[in-house]
Amino acid sequence: MANQDDFFKKVVAHAKEYGFIFPSSEIYDGLAAVYDYGQLGVELKNNIKQYWWRSMVQMHENIVGLDSAIFMHPRIWKASGHVDAFNDPLIDNKDSKKRYRADVLIDDHIAKIEEKVEKEVEKARKRFGEAFDEAQFRSTNQRVLDHQAQIDSIRERYASLMNDSDLAGLKQLILDLGIVCPISGTRNWTDVRQFNLMFATKMGSVIDDSDTLYLRPETAQGIFVNFLNVQKSGRMKIPFGIAQIGKAFRNEIVARQFIFRMREFEQMEMQFFVRPGTELDWFRHWKEERLQWHLALGIPADCYRYHDHEKLAHYANAATDIEFRFPFGFKELEGIHSRTDFDLSRHSEFSGKKLQYFDSELGESYTPYVIETSIGVDRTFLAIFSHSLREETLEDGSVRTVLGLPAMLAPYKAAVLPLVKKDGLPEKAREVQHMLMRDMMVQYDEKDAIGRRYRRQDAIGTPFCVTVDSDTLADGAVTVRHRDSMQQERVAVDSLRQYLMERL
Ligand code: GAP
Numbered sequence: 235m236a237n238q239d240d241f242f243k244k245v246v247a248h249a250k251e252y253g254f255i256f257p258s259s260e261i262y263d264g265l266a267a268v269y270d271y272g273q274l275g276v277e278l279k280n281n282i283k284q285y286w287w288r289s290m291v292q293m294h295e296n297i298v299g300l301d302s303a304i305f306m307h308p309r310i311w312k313a314s315g316h317v318d319a320f321n322d323p324l325i326d327n328k329d330s331k332k333r334y335r336a337d338v339l340i341d342d343h344i345a346k347i348e349e350k351v352e353k354e355v356e357k358a359r360k361r362f363g364e365a366f367d368e369a370q371f372r373s374t375n376q377r378v379l380d381h382q383a384q385i386d387s388i389r390e391r392y393a394s395l396m397n398d399s400d401l402a403g404l405k406q407l408i409l410d411l412g413i414v415c416p417i418s419g420t421r422n423w424t425d426v427r428q429f430n431l432m433f434a435t436k437m438g439s440v441i442d443d444s445d446t447l448y449l450r451p452e453t454a455q456g457i458f459v460n461f462l463n464v465q466k467s468g469r470m471k472i473p474f475g476i477a478q479i480g481k482a483f484r485n486e487i488v489a490r491q492f493i494f495r496m497r498e499f500e501q502m503e504m505q506f507f508v509r510p511g512t513e514l515d516w517f518r519h520w521k522e523e524r525l526q527w528h529l530a531l532g533i534p535a536d537c538y539r540y541h542d543h544e545k546l547a548h549y550a551n552a553a554t555d556i557e558f559r560f561p562f563g564f565k566e567l568e569g570i571h572s573r574t575d576f577d578l579s580r581h582s583e584f585s586g587k588k589l590q591y592f593d594s595e596l597g598e599s600y601t602p603y604v605i606e607t608s609i610g611v612d613r614t615f616l617a618i619f620s621h622s623l624r625e626e627t628l629e630d631g632s633v634r635t636v637l638g639l640p641a642m643l644a645p646y647k648a649a650v651l652p653l654v655k656k657d658g659l660p661e662k663a664r665e666v667q668h669m670l671m672r673d674m675m676v677q678y679d680e681k682d683a684i685g686r687r688y689r690r691q692d693a694i695g696t697p698f699c700v701t702v703d704s705d706t707l708a709d710g711a712v713t714v715r716h717r718d719s720m721q722q723e724r725v726a727v728d729s730l731r732q733y734l735m736e737r738l
Pocket of ligand 1: 499
């Protein structure tokens with residue numbers, strides 16, 4: 235597939251064509267940065283959530299789940315700092331009248347320099363062939379070192395400006411870097427202003443008298459305010475975690491990159507409560523464990539990297555992102571933060587309720603420290619979906635499109651296909667379908683030639699096609715075709731269920 239932009243367009247088009255993701259309210263011309271998951275998208279999304287829930291809640295006896303409401307008391311967002319500080323720095327281009335996030339303009343500028351580094355590395359790889367030592371090249375090549383120094387210096391200046399909320403300095407950085415508006419091509423920028431990302435609404439029948447509520451911008455606060463409820467009713471002993479999957483809402487200014495940055499999205503978050511002083515050990519533990527969760531999907535390790543934060547938020551004492559190589563470059567997929575006792579202490583202060591834990595081993599009460607793991611469902615979907623989509627040229631010169639999803643996440647695990655629509659084959663195929671559908675999602679398809687039906691299943695990621703032919707009626711066996719290798723083998727109908735379950 236030609237280049238990254240073309241490939242990304244292909245991802246978006248494929249997601250729509252096959253019923254994975256549709257623009258929201260499409261017949262009314264859509265709603266920016268809001269998307270609907272179609273018949274196959276909802277299956278893949280549910281499977282991702284189930285994979286996370288199983289590995290976090292089911293596989294850890296000291297982690298329990300929660301489903302807190304989206305509406306919460308407005309003081310929660312005051313205590314958490316979101317009312318005062320959940321802002322993005324905005325800048326407008328006076329010629330195009332387009333609005334941008336100042337930090338995203340700078341990130342994009344850095345990404346362009348990173349691209350130059352990658353091009354140097356690729357050039358050298360081709361030149362040196364087998365003998366190429368990438369690590370040595372990166373640490374000694376002068377052009378790479380110069381680019382890296384440039385990136386480091388921009389990052390450092392940017393972090394310090396953000397830390398000081400220096401909006402004038404941020405504008406100056408954009409001017410100094412020569413960043414132009416992608417639409418007008420000019421540097422005619424307004425000043426940078428702060429913009430709060432929370433959606434506000436009203437609760438109550440009399441609008442004028444009612445309280446302003448916020449749609450939650452993260453699920454985490456629902457966990458913090460239920461800390462005592464869960465700890466006491468579940469008799470939880472520290473260290474323990476509370477996990478939650480749910481919708482979050484942010485009035486994102488830069489709405490682009492498909493489901494990467496949405497205004498309504500879903501998060502999978504876990505807050506792990508630990509004894510003060512042990513938090514950095516637990517931070518390292520979760521940093522490693524979360525990366526293993528991603529790698530267990532079978533996606534190559536070089537698609538992931540850590541981005542440790544050098545400048546930390548005032549409440550954090552360690553933070554890292556797990557970044558993924560999306561079609562538009564490496565970007566954040568998951569955040570792991572050591573949040574100290576900030577959130578519980580703030581909620582204690584604002585609610586007047588003591589959110590503490592009595593540690594019977596130490597014989598004392600304290601406010602627990604927290605390690606947070608926070609990952610977007612939609613970003614995970616995009617990472618897996620875009621990584622899985624490929625085009626293969628076959629021996630006969632034809633091209634097949636394959637969505638090579640990890641089998642356990644695929645919407646349909648198997649498709650049952652009668653070779654022809656007569657001679658009792660559809661009836662037999664229906665029998666096989668009904669046998670399998672208790673244990674897995676199965677699709678039945680009898681329309682078109684068998685080759686076209688295989689292609690359709692390849693394109694939606696079905697790992698196995700089960701073909702019922704005239705021999706099936708005689709020998710009680712079916713042909714199982716594997717999506718990735720296209721290898722076929724005969725399997726007895728009686729052992730088909732077990733055969734598939736073992737491979738899923
Ligand atoms: N409680 C911590 C928290 O919310 P965050 O880095 O703002 O941290 C965590 O968000 C994750 O949620 C991100 O790593 C990303 O995967 C996802 N996420 C955040 N904003 C998003 C958006 N506008 N659209 C889609 N996913 C988003």
